[in-house]
Amino acid sequence: MTNIIAEFKGVHKGYGSGANRTEVLQDINLSIREGEFLAIVGFTGSGKTTLINLLTGLLQPDEGEVLFKGAPIKGPGHERGVIFQNYSLLPWLTVYQNVALAVDEVYPNWSKEERDQHIRKFVEMVNLSPALNKRPAELSGGMRQRVAVARALSMDPELLLMDEPLGALDALTRGNLQTEILKIWSANQRTALLITNDVDEGILMADRIIPLRPGPNATLGPEFIIDVERPRDKTQLNDHPEFKKVRNEVMSYLMDLGDASKLQQSKTYELPDLQPIMPGTRSFPFMKAG
Amino acid sequence: MKDNSMVAIKQPIHKNGTSPKKEVKPAATVSDKDPWWKSYVPRIDGKLLLKKSLVSLASILVFLLAWHLGAAKLYDIEATEKVQKVLNEQGEVAAREMIDCISSGEVSCQPNTLPSPYQVFIAAENLLKDHREISSKKAEFRQKVAATNADRKAQGLSPITYTGRPSFLDQILTSIKTVLAGFLLSMFIAIPIGIITGLNQNLRMAFNWLIQIFKPVSPVVWLLLVFMIVKTVIRDPEMDKSFIISFISVGLCAMWATLVNTSVGVSSVQKDYINVAKVLQLNVGKKIFKVIIPSSIPLIFTGLRITVSVAWMVLIAIELLAQSPGLGSFVWEEFQNGANDSNAKIIVAMFVIGVIGFLLDRIMVFVQHSVSFDKARIA
Numbered sequence: 001m002t003n004i005i006a007e008f009k010g011v012h013k014g015y016g017s018g019a020n021r022t023e024v025l026q027d028i029n030l031s032i033r034e035g036e037f038l039a040i041v042g043f044t045g046s047g048k049t050t051l052i053n054l055l056t057g058l059l060q061p062d063e064g065e066v067l068f069k070g071a072p073i074k075g076p077g078h079e080r081g082v083i084f085q086n087y088s089l090l091p092w093l094t095v096y097q098n099v100a101l102a103v104d105e106v107y108p109n110w111s112k113e114e115r116d117q118h119i120r121k122f123v124e125m126v127n128l129s130p131a132l133n134k135r136p137a138e139l140s141g142g143m144r145q146r147v148a149v150a151r152a153l154s155m156d157p158e159l160l161l162m163d164e165p166l167g168a169l170d171a172l173t174r175g176n177l178q179t180e181i182l183k184i185w186s187a188n189q190r191t192a193l194l195i196t197n198d199v200d201e202g203i204l205m206a207d208r209i210i211p212l213r214p215g216p217n218a219t220l221g222p223e224f225i226i227d228v229e230r231p232r233d234k235t236q237l238n239d240h241p242e243f244k245k246v247r248n249e250v251m252s253y254l255m256d257l258g259d260a261s262k263l264q265q266s267k268t269y270e271l272p273d274l275q276p277i278m279p280g281t282r283s284f285p286f287m288k289a290g
Numbered sequence: 291m292k293d294n295s296m297v298a299i300k301q302p303i304h305k306n307g308t309s310p311k312k313e314v315k316p317a318a319t320v321s322d323k324d325p326w327w328k329s330y331v332p333r334i335d336g337k338l339l340l341k342k343s344l345v346s347l348a349s350i351l352v353f354l355l356a357w358h359l360g361a362a363k364l365y366d367i368e369a370t371e372k373v374q375k376v377l378n379e380q381g382e383v384a385a386r387e388m389i390d391c392i393s394s395g396e397v398s399c400q401p402n403t404l405p406s407p408y409q410v411f412i413a414a415e416n417l418l419k420d421h422r423e424i425s426s427k428k429a430e431f432r433q434k435v436a437a438t439n440a441d442r443k444a445q446g447l448s449p450i451t452y453t454g455r456p457s458f459l460d461q462i463l464t465s466i467k468t469v470l471a472g473f474l475l476s477m478f479i480a481i482p483i484g485i486i487t488g489l490n491q492n493l494r495m496a497f498n499w500l501i502q503i504f505k506p507v508s509p510v511v512w513l514l515l516v517f518m519i520v521k522t523v524i525r526d527p528e529m530d531k532s533f534i535i536s537f538i539s540v541g542l543c544a545m546w547a548t549l550v551n552t553s554v555g556v557s558s559v560q561k562d563y564i565n566v567a568k569v570l571q572l573n574v575g576k577k578i579f580k581v582i583i584p585s586s587i588p589l590i591f592t593g594l595r596i597t598v599s600v601a602w603m604v605l606i607a608i609e610l611l612a613q614s615p616g617l618g619s620f621v622w623e624e625f626q627n628g629a630n631d632s633n634a635k636i637i638v639a640m641f642v643i644g645v646i647g648f649l650l651d652r653i654m655v656f657v658q659h660s661v662s663f664d665k666a667r668i669a
Contacts, residue, residue, distance in 0.1 A: 056569055076569045088562040092584040092663035101580065105570045135663065155570075 005159055005191050006032040006055060010064035013050055014216075024050045026217040028064070030210070032159070032193060037185060039194040039202035040220075041250065042212030043258065048195045049085065051212065052163045055193065056082050068159070078106045081157030085164045087144045089136040089151075096132045099123060099151050106155045122154040123147075125184060142173035149181060160185075160192040167197065175234055178204055186230060199250050203243060204232055209250055213257055221257070224250050354407050361406040368401035397630045405634035410641075413634035421457035428452050448528070456615050462642060465616035468533060469598075469605045469650075472540030476597055480545040481590065484552025485583065494553060505546040509604040513539040513611050532614040539608045544601035551593025555586030584663070591658040598654050602647045617643055 008030040014023040024047040032038055042048050053059040054066050057076040066073045068080065089098050099119045107115060123129055126146040136144050145165060152160060165181070166174045182205055185192055196202050202209045203226055211221040228242050237243045369392050377385035391399040405413070431452045439449040456464070487494045516539045524531055559582050567577045609618025621639050624632040 058565060058568060076571055078571065082569050084562065084565065086562060088566045090563060090566065090581065090584070092587070101572075102570050105572060105576075137663070 488556025555589030
């Protein structure tokens with residue numbers, strides 16, 4: 001059994017207070033093993049971002065604790081790199097400067113040349129060298145997300161957190177980037193946590209998939225192990241029996257959840273008893289007078 | 291439905307030319323060929339330019355015509371009244387003399403009213419001629435006192451300077467100098483305070499009442515306030531007190547737009563950027579200078595642009611009161627003067643004020659455009 005790198009222990013998290021309070025996460029228990037690629041899938045608004053923000057340290061749990069290497073997470077740290085859903089690049093900085101912002105912060109003791117090389121290496125890794133001096137506004141969505149990937153990876157994090165990193169991209173770019181992220185991941189075998197709403201993406205990339213039951217009061221569902229050998233080829237995966245099996249299992253689990261939550265929410269409304277008026281069946285006083 | 295999307299991805303993506311290098315290319319070719327300044331110069335479309343210039347030319351002509359007709363009408367009314375008055379008070383002979391006097395174009399009996407465009411043009415010419423005369427006088431004077439000044443400098447005395455009447459162009463320069471000094475002052479006061487109040491909600495609340503109360507105060511009151519203080523603080527007769535008073539008042543009047551905009555810009559930085567700063571664990575200084583200030587630059591410059599136009603507008607009123615030599619006092623003096631071409635000169639000053647105000651605004655737009663990452667937000 002490999003070491004556990006991060007852990008959720010009975011975590012509760014909600015927002016607001018009093019009558020406005022909504023409980024988002026309830027009793028989350030999760031262990032992330034070192035070197036694995038874990039995917040968490042769930043519906044929009046089910047608390048996925050809250051979950052990942054607890055790991056980045058941007059949020060603190062209300063109850064329970066989030067541990068990283070055995071110690072509770074107090075705040076953001078360089079050992080946990082984040083790729084945000086909406087890229088979060090600084091628009092006034094070029095690609096190089098955006099990555100440099102992270103590198104300068106993580107390796108303040110390196111010489112200028114070392115840092116420069118490091119930055120160029122990671123920009124090259126995501127195939128953006130030609131756009132080194134461009135600003136985010138001049139890049140396409142896919143390219144921007146790749147900058148975000150380069151920025152997160154350049155910090156050499158022990159745990160890479162991805163919050164729906166490809167959610168805003170079109171299907172083609174998405175497929176492309178999935179392959180690229182996987183390639184980079186398998187090259188340095190970091191622990192990775194992917195949050196996504198796309199089951200196929202989760203199965204393609206991860207070793208394990210855990211569905212998040214929809215919030216409020218979201219909890220984690222049972223885990224599904226994906227026993228498909230790497231490297232996985234997206235084009236052939238569709239015919240892979242194991243892939244099909246896991247996909248069906250996860251999908252039907254999520255579908256049932258969705259139906260269940262719909263059932264819970266459905267209310268019956270009492271409609272007033274209306275009678276239709278047919279033309280010619282009713283006479284008006286003023287018409288009589290005329 | 292899900293299966294369909296999988297089929298779409300199944301097609302060979304890599305061979306279809308979405309490789310990253312190709313994605314970059316179109317943008318690269320555009321900006322690599324052009325020199326850096328190209329993006330600042332609007333592309334010229336001949337047809338549109340012709341159309342635009344024809345339309346503006348036509349509108350200028352219509353404006354001048356309306357002005358000319360209006361001025362002629364006012365002249366008629368004023369002249370008739372004048373003759374009528376003479377007729378009532380001094381009789382028919384005097385009235386007839388007055389009519390002759392007016393139609394002969396004699397200066398002393400011209401009715402005092404809105405000058406026609408032609409008169410304004412002549413007044414502008416005269417002002418320029420006047421400027422040439424004064425500058426030649428100045429040069430002459432400088433030559434004359436050159437030797438004496440060198441002596442005085444050797445003795446450690448201050449040199450003799452020309453103290454004659456300033457020309458119109460000198461007054462324009464003084465005005466521009468004053469407005470720039472006032473603008474710099476307001477920038478140095480408003481931006482730091484704006485940033486500090488933007489960063490801290492308590493400070494923002496503490497400053498808010500002050501801003502709300504002082505923002506609408508009239509330039510005249512600011513001038514008097516500054517006058518009270520400067521008068522006591524600066525006792526050195528060598529210093530140009532009226533200049534100091536007017537530029538400080540201009541600065542105080544105009545700084546509010548920048549102050550409020552900076553404060554709003556700093557306090558409303560996008561949450562994403564703050565999260566980036568947090569995740570990268572930037573320290574406070576880096577967070578402010580690398581994330582917060584750059585992201586509020588568009589709003590700060592919008593504020594500065596408003597400040598420049600307010601400063602220029604307020605300057606005229608302040609100069610008028612502070613007796614600081616400039617366009618404002620020029621207008622006031624001409625109004626008090628009441629010479630036959632005074633009105634025309636006032637109109638000349640009006641146009642000069644307008645044009646300079648417009649140019650200042652354009653300069654600010656240019657600066658704003660070149661420092662801002664967010665080009666779309668600049669009108």
